[in-house]
Amino acid sequence: MTRNSDNPFRSRRRLVLGAVASASTAMLPGLVAAQSSAWPNRPIRMVVGFPAGGVTDVAARVVAQPMGDRLGQPVVIDNKPGAAGNIAADLVAKAVPDGYTILLGTNASHGSNPSLYRNVPFDPIRDFEPIGMLATITNVLVVHPSVPANTVAELIALMKAKPGHFNYASAAVGSAGHLIGEMFRMRTGVDIVHVAYKGAAPMQVDLLAGRVQLSFATLQTVLRDVGSGQLRALAVTSPQRIPQIPNAPTLSETVLPGFTADAWFALFAPAKTPADIITQLNSAAAQAVAIPDVRERLQSQGFAIATSTPDELRRFVVSEVPRWAEVVKASGARAE
Template sequence: MTSRRHALIALACACAAGAVSPAWADTWPSRPLRMVVPFPAGSSPDLIARILTEKLAATLGQPVVVENRPGAGGNIGTGMVAKAAPDGYTLLFTINGPLVTAPSLSRNLSYDPFRQLAPVTLVATSPNVLVVDARLPVHDVREFVALAKSRAGALNYGSVGNGSAAHLAMEQLKAMAGIDLQHVPYPGFPQVTTAMVGGQIQAGFMVPAIAMPLVNAGKLRILAVTTTGRTAVLPSVPTVAESGYPGFEAISWQAVLAPAGTPPAIIDRLYRELVAIIGSADVREKMRAQYFVPAGTAPASLRQTMASEKVRWDKVIRAAGVQPE
């Protein structure tokens, strides 16, 4: 009888929780929110997150505080949100790496992005750009590949670490073009660009916001973008795909997520508010200034993007023999 009574009490509590959850969601938010960015202040995710949170605070009627928790390629801050209370007061603003490649590249990842995080919306996408030292005698992808083949193993490329987007993008090109380049990892893009300008490395993939000031200064040369079709943020630059490697794609994207179990009504409210913000003219202009194309997709669409990207990059990781750290 005691066990039965306990079971009935548990069932009643569960039903009561379900009954009050929508009402509780109606009163949300009643206090400030935090938007965790698992990258340093001043980074691209941080800049876009701050553009959104200023507007989101106004629409929700509560402060939305950006909290930078960098480390381990974004995995530390992402794991913190995955373990946070699913009450709608902790959100995550991150890039694709901690969501789609981290599970294959980290031996002891402290979270499962597909089980412990609830997608809210894809905020924006951006091409990566293939750039070379401006002194290198190449002006397009075909010339770069020809040079790499003529100097097999002699050219170096930089990235921001083993398994980073820049690393995997070049490994994808190496496999498709049949070239041999030496990988040199660095702590961050400032070190990558310094090394390229200094002649220690000859090429690399990076985000346009980092590369374009040096391209415009004549220190780096842009060869291609990594979207499947030409991008609105760099319309005159050819794609890797059209340069002889159909199917090549390596985009960066940014998204908002919440801890799994966050009430659906709150997820829906956040999604609707964020899509309206992303669609506003001033926000779109600010994003494009950072070479991002505004998106704003439904939660289910973001989950599909995560799943398809994981499948695609898992193939690149296995083919390149990139080992988990």
């Protein structure tokens, strides 16, 4: 029997296959360009790292249809919840960079998670092509009516008079409410106790009952309770006052100049997605949120429209990651 290494026909076959593989590799840039020029010719998947019905999912569903209308193909929502958006972000980071899989990223996946989780399987900057910002939503510093403070300055004075007496609630360890509370503690020097819950719903129950005194909760979570007087809004974390609670000052207006910490929502594609596809996605997203009906639907849910170019979003993420890393380190928070 002739060994494989001595068989001339097998050797020739290997040479032919090698030549074909080399030719195919050389043709890849042309194939990508051809696919790019025909894009999109099938539905686009928008991956969301949180469950249906949540604030991130709401933003995705409001924007997806008008984006699809402008692109000529439907944009389909694919919820992949888990690890505060890490599962969805990792899926998109490893997807084929052809424009058919995009991510609705947040201040978690592209801000705090790289520091909060020990083994994040993606790099929020290197593994993605930014498409553009869509919207932000503010957090609100709310207190139970039993707390004798009507301003942030009064609240800080109370906390300093009674170190360790006041506690603040968040929906989870490492959540935005937790980390904003830590920013507040670092800036003011107060001694307050963090109480973490397993979700916004049980947190809200205890907050309304007065078992915890305050929270840095999302606007969507507390807007109704602020309107009914069951909670008192002392300030918002956005750079400007918001129309939903016009009498609540920004934290930056109070005794904490420069204090801002909005949740944000932006689109990302896998790294190496062709630039012309990124441009089309950015244009479709910006046009979608400019539609009066879409703006109204987002604003009714507490969102503020905030669009950007891909380069602006990249620079923003580059600044967000170290900002939240400092807060995570100071808080000692870890999520698994």
